[in-house]
Amino acid sequence: MTKEEAVSRLTDTIAKFVAYTGKCLPDDVRAKIRELAAEEEAPLAKAIYECMDRNQKLAVERNCPSCQDTGAVQFFLKCGAGFPYIGELPDLLREAVVRATKDAPLRHNCVETFDEYNTGKNVGTGIPSLFWEIVPGRDDLDLSTYMAGGGCTLPGKAMVLMPGEGYEGVTRFVLDVMTSYGLNACPPLLVGVGVGTSVDVAALHSKKALMRPIGSHNSNPRAAKLEQLLEDGINKIGLGPQGLMGKRSVLGVNVENSARHPSVIGVAVNVGCWSHRRGHIVFDRDLNYTIDSHSEVDF
Amino acid sequence: MAKKILTTPISAEDLEDIHIGDVIYLNGYLTTCRDVAHRRVIEEGRELPVDVRGGAILHAGPIIRALGDDRYEMVNVGPTTSMRMEKFEEAFIAKTGVRLVIGKGGMKDGTMRACRDHKALHCVFPAGCAVVAAVCVEKIVSAEWKDLGMPETLWTCKVNEFGPLIVSIDTHGRNIFEENKVIFNQRKEEAYEAIIPEVRFIK
Numbered sequence: 001m002t003k004e005e006a007v008s009r010l011t012d013t014i015a016k017f018v019a020y021t022g023k024c025l026p027d028d029v030r031a032k033i034r035e036l037a038a039e040e041e042a043p044l045a046k047a048i049y050e051c052m053d054r055n056q057k058l059a060v061e062r063n064c065p066s067c068q069d070t071g072a073v074q075f076f077l078k079c080g081a082g083f084p085y086i087g088e089l090p091d092l093l094r095e096a097v098v099r100a101t102k103d104a105p106l107r108h109n110c111v112e113t114f115d116e117y118n119t120g121k122n123v124g125t126g127i128p129s130l131f132w133e134i135v136p137g138r139d140d141l142d143l144s145t146y147m148a149g150g151g152c153t154l155p156g157k158a159m160v161l162m163p164g165e166g167y168e169g170v171t172r173f174v175l176d177v178m179t180s181y182g183l184n185a186c187p188p189l190l191v192g193v194g195v196g197t198s199v200d201v202a203a204l205h206s207k208k209a210l211m212r213p214i215g216s217h218n219s220n221p222r223a224a225k226l227e228q229l230l231e232d233g234i235n236k237i238g239l240g241p242q243g244l245m246g247k248r249s250v251l252g253v254n255v256e257n258s259a260r261h262p263s264v265i266g267v268a269v270n271v272g273c274w275s276h277r278r279g280h281i282v283f284d285r286d287l288n289y290t291i292d293s294h295s296e297v298d299f
Numbered sequence: 300m301a302k303k304i305l306t307t308p309i310s311a312e313d314l315e316d317i318h319i320g321d322v323i324y325l326n327g328y329l330t331t332c333r334d335v336a337h338r339r340v341i342e343e344g345r346e347l348p349v350d351v352r353g354g355a356i357l358h359a360g361p362i363i364r365a366l367g368d369d370r371y372e373m374v375n376v377g378p379t380t381s382m383r384m385e386k387f388e389e390a391f392i393a394k395t396g397v398r399l400v401i402g403k404g405g406m407k408d409g410t411m412r413a414c415r416d417h418k419a420l421h422c423v424f425p426a427g428c429a430v431v432a433a434v435c436v437e438k439i440v441s442a443e444w445k446d447l448g449m450p451e452t453l454w455t456c457k458v459n460e461f462g463p464l465i466v467s468i469d470t471h472g473r474n475i476f477e478e479n480k481v482i483f484n485q486r487k488e489e490a491y492e493a494i495i496p497e498v499r500f501i502k
Contacts, residue, residue, distance in 0.1 A: 184404025
């Protein structure tokens, strides 16, 4: 395989995968929605879950995106320093998004700021977003894809607390977002919480938390405990599907964290809507790939 | 219970017996209308190029496939967050005479006043269910303000039993989201009190 052929194959696979994630939700999200739907007894909540189920079936039947807001595409890369096509990735990921936009088709969701025009291709200055981690000693590419929709992006919030506010303050911050903006962001939500020093660090953690599978836990026992406490607490609020009341509120709560400056606690919340379009694909150096987010993938 | 179906043009009387939490459907015409279109009509003082008096708007930015010769196909069309239009909606309803405002999530006082005083409803279409909505679109009959790009163009659609539409604000001054919020906030305080003794990690 020449380098040109390899780049073409990689572009093609990622374009198809991105388009596919707009049509079919990941296995963990589908399973959790089924579980939550089965618990509901109120006619309105049941009717909404039935509508959601019918929608996902129709999207597959008609081979089109399941939600009209196919988001601004974001890529989270854990790229081995020895991955042979590392230098080609920024350009080929843009090209993959352009292709997916045409083929899926995806909605045009890239508006240049200040000049205020829609590029019509879903690529522009800094879009798609690339969040890099270079992994020394490896030669593979671990790629998470995400369609950041407007509705679920809107509740995003970050702030820096004083240490006196403690994790009690973190709890208050997360709960307040749930009953204000979270309500309109298409519950049941996946809630990502980031804890660290500054708003930028906390915000990135909170988004990376959304890339973790539902039901996974933070490796720190206290952080894992906070995940469970917040999940139970937000569920007790009973937002239900679409915020129209029901037994539960969330798909899950994932917390990601790093150390902090002693004077501050940076905290951020990002939410994923029920239509959580996350994908995970890993390429080896020969471009063989495995997809663990979607078991029924076919393209 | 019989399916409650409204048909455009909708009269004030048609809405009298409809209350928050009811599920209704729409026959007739529906125009997508969101952020910049609202801003143009209210802040820029421009006339909406589509007559929506007695009609319906949908806060949505659809995915459209262009078929050539100014013909278009609706790929999918789910609702967007209605709250973004709250700033304009009271004046918009008063100026245009629209009877049905469809979107997702709640709206607030301005829209409530307009719905009560000018006899209109705000309804929620289950968000994320854009294919279910597209199946209800018979055809796209016009596209105005195309300079705004695909999501923001005013796409007027002929629709058939468009729904389910969950009434969130009725003509009687009630708002399901605001009423639910009181309950949610009460439960939130209980949840907070239950969590804080468990998270005193800074000692």
